[in-house]
Every structure is written in structure tokens, then in C-alpha cells.
Amino acid sequence: MSKVVSTEEGALTILEDITFQVSESESIAVIGQSGSGKTTLLSMLAGLDTPTTGSIELFQHSIEIMSEDSRAGLRNQYIGFVFQAFHLLPGFTALENVMLPLEINNNKQAKKIASSLLDRVGLGHRINHFPTTLSGGEQQRVAIARAFATTPPLLLADEPTGNLDTDTGGKIIDLLFELNKEQGTALILVTHDESLSKKCDHCYHLEQGKLKRSQYV
DSSP states (O other), X not given: OBEEEEETTEEEEEEOSOOOOOOTTOEEEEEOOXXXXXXXXXXXXXXXXXXXXXXXXXXXXXXXXXXXXXXXXXXXXXXXXXXXXXXXXXXXXXXXXXXXXXXXXXXXXXXXXXXXXXXXXXXXXXXXXXXXXXXXXXXXXXXXXXHHTTOOSEEEEESTTTTSOHHHHHHXXXXXXXXXXXXXXXXXXXXXXXXXHTTSSEEEEEETTEEEEOSXX
């Protein structure tokens, strides 16, 4: 698939002839410099955007022909997200943030599951704290708990340690991969950090809109 946008200077190709697949429990890293198209690729894999040409198959659905509402339903059912900027709701406690995707799915065990996950990420004592009272590492742990709350078969992570110091970032990544293996979740990780990418099963390098398999993983 490819993605082309119109600019004042003419057509700009952001992604060109991208082809890859991910299987259950598999982890894939996509590395590249800022502006290489990594976030655009992740947005397209999540159905937040659609390709100009080609097809994206997610769980036997061709998302480019689906309506926006249908794509939103697909994301809610199958996909978890971990963002660089955490994206926690400031007016919600840690517990409420993790409960939210479960409540959207009308899960009657939302509080129990959310509490268990916060215990799992080491924040059982902070469940009633709001994001502004949590450190960056703690906020990212809440975000990871939220991402795994619905046991999604696919997890997308966009620079998940970009706002964290090296030590905290390392702990967050260890936690991310632990949950990835425990739940059998397929993981697609977008990063500019090559050392992080080496923890994945496979690695691809995105440069000038083209995706190539890296050999060092």
C-alpha cells in the first residue's frame, strides 16, 4: 500500500509500496528518523487513515473500504495503543483511565480487571491518583495497563519511551514485552531507537517512504 498527499508543491509520497505482515504473539519494530513516515504508517495500520493505493487487511477486514464508524469499532475490538505522550484523561484517576475501554465494551468486570492490571504494572497503590500526580514512568505504566485491558490481539506502540529517561524507559519496555508474551498479543513498535528494535522478533527500516527488512535483528 502507498500514501500520497497533495501539497502546494504537488503530490507528496509519504509511504510507497509498503508490504509486511504480523502474526499472533509476534513483535515487529519499525525504525526510522523523524519525518520518515513512521507515525503515518501506524495511523494507517490502526485505520485512523486509509491508503491512497493498496489494501490493509486487519482480522479479515479490508479497512480501506470500511466506514469511519466501522473502523472505530474494529479498533475498539482488536487494537490497543501505547503513545509517546501517554494520552491519559486528566480528569480520570489511574483506575478510571484503565477501566474506560472495558466500560466502552460493557464489560461488567471493568473495575476488577483494571485493578488487577494496575497491580501487575506496580501501581496498585496509585489507582486513585490523577495523571498530574504521577511521574512520566507511572503515567506510561497506566497507559500500558489501559492498552492491554481488553486483551487486544494487536498492540501498536508509537515511541513509547520517547518522553522517559533511559532507566525508566528500559523498565517500561521490559513490561511491554512481558505483557506482549503473556497475552499473546502481536506488537508493532515504532521507534527511532535501534537498541529497542533489537528486542523484537523482526525489524524494518523506514526511509523516504520505503520499508526494508533490517538484517541485524
